[in-house]
Amino acid sequence: MQKTLIRKAKKMKKKYLANIKNGLKIYYARAMDNIDNYEIINDDIQTQNAINQKGFSLVNPYESKDVSVVHPGTIIEKNTQLLQDSDVLIANLSIKNYTYIGAIFEIVQAINLKIPTVICVGNTNYRKRLYFHYYCDFICKTISEGLEFIWRFFTYDGIEHQLKEEEAYYQAIATNYEYKSRKIYIDKKSDLDKYEQERIILRKKLKEYCKNKSVLELGCGSGDWTQTIVEVAKAVTCIDVSSCMIAEAKKRLNNSPIQPDYICGDFIDETLTIEPCEIVVSYFALSFLPPIVQNIFLSKIKNWITPGGCILFGESMHISTIPSVGIGCRRIQYRTVGDKKYVMFKEHFSPDRLRKLISTHQLKVFDFSDNFRWFSFCCAQL
16 A cells, blocks of 8 residues: 555656656857857867766757858847757856857846756856846856756756655754754854844744644644744644654654644645645745745645635745855755765745745735845745
């Protein structure tokens, strides 16, 4: 029976990830004018090899073009068609003091076409360009870093691999007390005070919205925020992907006023039977989900609230000092538990980014933080 459920769960997950491919077409935008031919050919070969190693195919808009005989309008039309036929754009903007007029035009086109966009900026000033930070999917230093992000978070095999790695990470930290007891290193006392004040506000929000309500907590972890919920709620259901985390939550909440019901499972498995509740709590769950899974998660969450109910979101805004790849709000973090390393996705949400993402899923945000430094909070309804 257990094996049957696992097989069924995998089939359901494939249903949600069905439109995600492995052999992606990668549109490559880079410098072209006033660059030595040898450099262009060498860059083409290196990029082609790196893309092939990931199982992708290269769409090279600069290949076999003679700009002296082809009308510029034709080039733009051809590039636009190539871009429309591609799955992801990766742009190499790593040459210092170079004006990437053509490549930036292609980036803007890709964003308008809603094609995932990865920017490799090296150590240039493009790493500070706010437009890229606001609209692009990932900003990094090198092509290899960009391709690793694309594989992990935009291909079926990569997402499956990443979700398993994140599950293993949570299993590992659940009983690692040395890891869990690490102090938060904040330089200024005023910043530490602000951090603690904002956590207190997040708990007040839980008490305010969850009082005398049925509550569904998504990603309960070891029960840190659940402790506050069970003080005021009339019924609580907790979901987490890690069985070890749930075991720790049960220990922590052993003497609570009410005992939650626990479900161990993946948000995107249809085998989960989840009864709608008046309040859904998603504290610090969304930012660890790969971008595509974030959208699946938000499309499903609407089925888990009763009419007139609310969803509470809380996420980290301050970018941590954990070693990572990525420049900006989306990072690939390297986390060590014991002697083992795990690769984790982490997105840091400003209030504006969080509201924008939630609003795109027909959820109406009506209570949100605007003056927090460390955290973003918002409450939404259908």
